[in-house]
Amino acid sequence: MTTAESSIATPTLRAATARRRGFHREGRAAYLFLAPALLFFCVFLVLPFLFAVVLAFSSWSGFDLSTIQWAGVKNFTDVLSFDGTFVRPILVNTLLFAFGSVALATVGSVLVAYCIDRLSFQGFWRVLYFLPVVATVVAIGNVWKMMYQPAGLINGILNKLGVNSIGFLSDATYALPAVTVVHAWASIGGAVLILTAGLKAIPDMYYEAAEVDGANTWRMFWQITLPLLRPSLLFVLITQFIGGLQSFALIIVMTTDGGPVNATNVAAFEMYQQAFKFGAWGTASAMAMVLFVVIFVITLLQLWIARRRGEETS
């Protein structure tokens, strides 16, 4: 290297070193600021997840960590065995419950949000539909439980219409649809809030142009509103679906044991039972891993479908 070259290179090198040092200082500061959140994330999410992974391959009856024993894949073979109850009816119930409540809640929330967007006092309507989200699951579950009773409001209406009473929560045929409807009803509020924000983001000029071209309300809804609402809908679908797959509090309140005859038993409730009632922590953790994979695959599938349709999902 010549003297001239070295005199040019030295300041460049110095500047790069200074930039690197500055970056390191900034990086350290950034990590320092992030530390509390990262620590929380590690202690309450990463560690329990790793512990659950270990337990899924172990036999443990709880209470004493020193009694954890390696069990290999036995828990998974037990859980995924078609002779058992986890795959059918429990996992099937979980998927039906999640799909059913997401479908009902999404259709309902799109309709409600679309109507609210065209009404006066929008804040009032949004609050009204958001109230079930604020109310506790116990209150919601108990009120619906009373309405579903043989002498309850719904059967009273059916009786007036000449229909015999239906055992909504005691008949295995109706129990799962009955709790699915309640979960969908309770989830509409949150979805409405997101979808009304999504509707507000659609520029008016599209509707004005469509109106000039003579499009009716129905056509505008299908051709403008729904396509442009897709990012918000995708968010609603993914979050509601994950919530639906993990939910079990409402089922405990309404049926107490996932009955009748496991008709409303879902994966999260079965995990709770296995771990806290029967002390089968390995089985419960293996179920959790299976549910994790199911949720992961379905979420990826939703993202893949959305991407194929050109949505920004990152």
Next chain:
Amino acid sequence: MRLSKGVRLAVALGLLTTGVACSGGESSGGGGKVQLTLLSHYGSDPAKGGLDKMLEQWNKENPDIQVKSEVVKFDDLLTTLTVRQTGGRGADIVSAYGLWGGQLQKANVLASVPDDVAKGINSSYSPAALGAVTTGGKLLGYPTELNTYALFYNKKILAAAGITKPPATWAELADTAKKVAKRDAKGNVQVEGLSLIQDGDNKSAHPFESLLDAAGGKFLGPDGTAQFDNEQGKAALKLEADLAAAKATDPSISPTKQFRSGGVAMAIQAGWWVGSLKTQMGDKYSDVGVAPIPGPTVGSKGSLAYGFFMGVNQRSKHAVEAWKFLAWLNDHKDDSGVTGMGQYLADMGLIPPRTADAATLRKSLTDPNLVPIYDAATYAMPEPNMPGAYEAKTALHNSIMTVLADGKSPDEALAQAAKAVKPQ
């Protein structure tokens, strides 16, 4: 030697986990004074008041061994026990449901009962009480609450149907249930003939096990294998299936809510129900009658006994003091010669598990409804509590419900339940 970032992170996480796992218990001794903790579900009166009174007396008489009561709801008791024990913060003395005994024993939660204490317990308590808190021949602690099952009936409803005596055989039981059951034109139940379920965790299992005992059958063998998929089991479940088919029983009816208002004519329930009905029904309690659960033939009867116990935590640093306190709590007697614990349980309408207490108190029972409940302690089948018994009971309940709610055949349902029972 420099460790890579990944290794350092792993070590840190490992230390954190180990730290959590090794944290110690909370009982402590300071200046020679020992503080014991007692975890139970006796959180509301009259249970709370009675226990607090006994603890107050002990704490006054024993300044060096103080006992502090910690209470949670029964529904949260097992979860609380699990979480606290795993976190190294378990109570010194635990009050637990006998059914959990196998699970607690398998996980080394309970300290062995000292030989002299075990000898005293084995010689003084009823077979039902001992059976409900013994797992694999090993006693778990002092038997406390003891409940037996009996047939509760509404005298007024039965009298209106021309029935003056409670049923004494299965045939009479079925006839009575069918005779008194009523529905309106829309199919709504107005009076359920015989309730075969419970609201709590026991659901349909305990009433069925009582009928099974009446038929001479057994639920589980000593090794946890299913013993109910046989002639006796099928006969008991067939009786339930016939009642369901005749719409004389309906699992959607809650007996604890409907019996008091005359919506249920008969119910197979545990003895604690007497206390609840007295409070809920007031003057109308005089309509309630209690009889032994009949068997298939004249003179045969059956019942199920389940119990609670108080044991000492394996991890307690003051096990000696804890056993000393438990011995006092269960053995000290009042002027009438009944132990404090026996009187405490009797005041709540429960059966004292100690034979002498039960015999003394039975003589002075003012409520005749308690007599068949007390008597059942002599013949009731103790609820099995080996590891896996809880799962077995849940599997049995699910299968019974397929019969009561779905009309499945009893033979098929019992075979399915037996297949789901996995001895551990």
